[in-house]
Amino acid sequence: MMKHDVGFILPVLENNNFIIEICRTILSLIDANKKTEFCIFNSYSELAGLNGVPILPISHAKYFKGDLFVFDISSLLIVKNFPSVNNIYYYAIDIAWTSSYSHYSEWEKIFSKNNIKIIANNKHIHDIYNIAWDNSIGISERFEYEEIKEFLQKPN
Amino acid sequence: MKNICITKSNNKFNNNIIYYNQEINFIDLDFPKTSIYKHWYFHQQNIKHYIINASIISEEIVTFIQEFNSDIEFIIYFDIFSDGLYELLQPIVKKTIVNYDINKENSIQLPKYIINDVLYTNISIPLKKDQMIYFIDNNATLPLGLQSALYPNTNAKIKMFNNQSVQHPQNLGFLNETEKKNLLLESSTYCYSNEEYLAESMLCGCGALNVTDTFDIEQCYSPELEYITYGSFLKDHIL
Numbered sequence: 001m002m003k004h005d006v007g008f009i010l011p012v013l014e015n016n017n018f019i020i021e022i023c024r025t026i027l028s029l030i031d032a033n034k035k036t037e038f039c040i041f042n043s044y045s046e047l048a049g050l051n052g053v054p055i056l057p058i059s060h061a062k063y064f065k066g067d068l069f070v071f072d073i074s075s076l077l078i079v080k081n082f083p084s085v086n087n088i089y090y091y092a093i094d095i096a097w098t099s100s101y102s103h104y105s106e107w108e109k110i111f112s113k114n115n116i117k118i119i120a121n122n123k124h125i126h127d128i129y130n131i132a133w134d135n136s137i138g139i140s141e142r143f144e145y146e147e148i149k150e151f152l153q154k155p156n
Numbered sequence: 157m158k159n160i161c162i163t164k165s166n167n168k169f170n171n172n173i174i175y176y177n178q179e180i181n182f183i184d185l186d187f188p189k190t191s192i193y194k195h196w197y198f199h200q201q202n203i204k205h206y207i208i209n210a211s212i213i214s215e216e217i218v219t220f221i222q223e224f225n226s227d228i229e230f231i232i233y234f235d236i237f238s239d240g241l242y243e244l245l246q247p248i249v250k251k252t253i254v255n256y257d258i259n260k261e262n263s264i265q266l267p268k269y270i271i272n273d274v275l276y277t278n279i280s281i282p283l284k285k286d287q288m289i290y291f292i293d294n295n296a297t298l299p300l301g302l303q304s305a306l307y308p309n310t311n312a313k314i315k316m317f318n319n320q321s322v323q324h325p326q327n328l329g330f331l332n333e334t335e336k337k338n339l340l341l342e343s344s345t346y347c348y349s350n351e352e353y354l355a356e357s358m359l360c361g362c363g364a365l366n367v368t369d370t371f372d373i374e375q376c377y378s379p380e381l382e383y384i385t386y387g388s389f390l391k392d393h394i395l
Contacts, residue, residue, distance in 0.1 A: 097328060101320045104329030124308070128325045131313050 002029075002152055004086050005037040005066030009075040011058055013045035021143055022071075026053055028145035029152075037066070067152065080113060088113075089151065091143060092136075093121040095128050111135060119151060158395070159202055161185045161195070163209040166318075167235050167294060168352055169253075169266065170209065171333050172386050175274040179395065187212045192220045203228070207394075210234045210241055221248055231394065234258065251393065264393050269355040269383035275337050281361040288312065288345040290367065291336065291353060292319035292327065299349040301367035314347065315339075345376055355383040 008026060013019055023040075030038050030052060039054040041061040061068070065084040070076045073096045079088055097107050110116070111133040118136040120126035129136040137154065140147040157179065163170060164186040174182045183203060185195060193216070196203060208217060210232055221230050230249040234242065237258050246252050246262060254260050256268040290302060298306075298316075305312050306326055316327045317339070331339070336353065337360065340346060346357035349368045357364055363376040 095325045098323070098325050101327075102329055104317055104331055105335060107329055127307060127311055131307060131311060131326060132315065132328060134313075 002033050002036040003067075005064075006069070006152065007038070007061060007064045007066060008040045008069045009058070009061060009079060010040050010071065011043045011075065013040070013042055013047045013050070015046040018143075019047065023047065023050060023053060025143055025145045025148055029149065032149070039064075076110060076116070080110060080116065086115065088116045089119055090116060091119050091121070091140070092125050092129065095125060117151075119148075157181050158205060159183060159199075160205040160207060160394075161199075161203045162207040163187065163212055163233075165209050165211070165235065167209075168333075169233060169235070170207075172272040172275075173207075173390060175272055175333070176387060176390055180390075187217070188214065192217050196220075196224075205229045205231070205394075207231045207233055210238075210245075211236045213241060213245070218244070221245070225249065234263075253393070266389070267384050268351065269381055270389060271355050271359065271383050271385055272333060273385035273387050275333060276356060276359050279341070279359055282341060284344040284361070285342050286313060287343050288314045288347050288365070289339050289343045290314065290316045290347040291331070292316050292322050293352070295319065295349065296321070298322060298324070299368045301369050301371040302347060302349070305367070305371040315343075354379050355381060 006029070008022065010019070010022070026038055026040065039056050041058045041064070042055050043058050045055070061079065062082050063084065064082070065086075067087045067089065068079050068082070068085050069089045069091060070079055071091050076088065076090050079085060116135060118126075118129045120129060120136050120139050121141060123139060126136045126139050137151060138147070140151075159181045161183045162174065162185065164184045183199065185192065185206070185208070204227070206228060208230065225248050231251045231253060232245050232249050233253045234255065237254060242252070242260065252260070252263040253266055254263045255266050258265070292298070302314070303309075305314060306324060314326055316322070316324065317329060317331045319327070337356065340353065340357050340360035340362055343362060345365055346353065346362040347365050347367045348354060349366070354364060358379045358381065364379045365373065365376045
């Protein structure tokens with residue numbers, strides 16, 4: 001059973017395999033957890049037929065009470081200070097600071113927050129985030145339902 | 157209060173003496189972005205003291221020194237040393253400063269262990285994180301010992317900082333001197349190849365590990381050494 005309601009920050013729902021896989025996982029979570037609220041926060045969608053998944057304007061995300069999933073650094077920067085969010089799961093497909101070398105304190109402000117948990121796309125990313133910030137909780141190569149369910153059910 | 161113009165440069169000497177701004181008004185010289193002539197005229201010729209790094213010396217600066225060395229006190233800090241530049245400048249400037257490993261009779265020698273006593277004062281050491289830190293700074297490459305311990309060779313919690321040109325995921329970004337101190341305070345081990353922050357690491361209660369050729373955690377030790385402060389150095393040689 002999920003401890004909190006779960007939101008997914010997906011500003012653009014592109015018609016690609018990755019987004020389709022995420023939506024498939026969300027639908028499976030909804031089917032298996034009738035007492036938990038799930039929703040996507042979105043600005044623009046190219047996908048049709050996303051029946052069964054509540055989609056809300058992205059501006060409503062700041063009022064959300066529960067756990068949030070983000071999939072890019074920009075979304076993480078926006079949600080990290082939301083007042084009612086519980087855990088923030090950042091699905092990392094790259095190592096953010098290697099593509100944009102800046103002040104250490106800027107990254108530390110983001111990744112040292114206790115409620116930010118990394119789910120890595122592969123072992124390399126998982127190891128690096130744990131060396132740097134000690135905050136990767138596991139690996140999920142394709143954001144599959146069985147793996148994401150396990151992460152959500154882990155104690156805080 | 158004295159107006160002293162100092163080269164804007166990412167090295168320990170320049171980054172630390174600007175903390176002593178109770179008695180000195182430090183003005184940045186961001187060369188070559190700014191012409192030194194334009195800089196001086198912009199400040200309405202009110203700067204009577206220049207600390208210029210040898211690494212930025214150009215024809216324009218040499219001309220400026222030759223033209224104004226009777227009105228302005230020039231101090232050349234040899235962050236990089238060459239005999240040719242030293243022979244050219246030493247006779248025409250007020251003072252020269254060289255690093256600890258250069259011996260020149262008519263120069264002020266910067267000691268090997270010198271700390272910022274504006275920052276490193278009343279230190280209270282917190283609970284340490286089990287992590288090792290290394291300041292890349294102006295080193296072009298990483299020492300072999302350190303490389304052997306970085307990912308993917310090991311998963312040791314080593315964090316590196318302060319040099320954009322060294323590409324490695326454990327290189328986490330730029331630091332200023334205050335942030336270096338905070339990292340030394342929170343980290344269990346200071347890794348080094350040139351001892352630049354060894355005195356500071358001692359004051360912050362870190363273990364020290366020389367990673368120049370090897371990486372052997374059994375060789376970690378608690379340094380004991382004597383040091384002077386930038387405050388006393390400024391009083392003795394610049395103020």
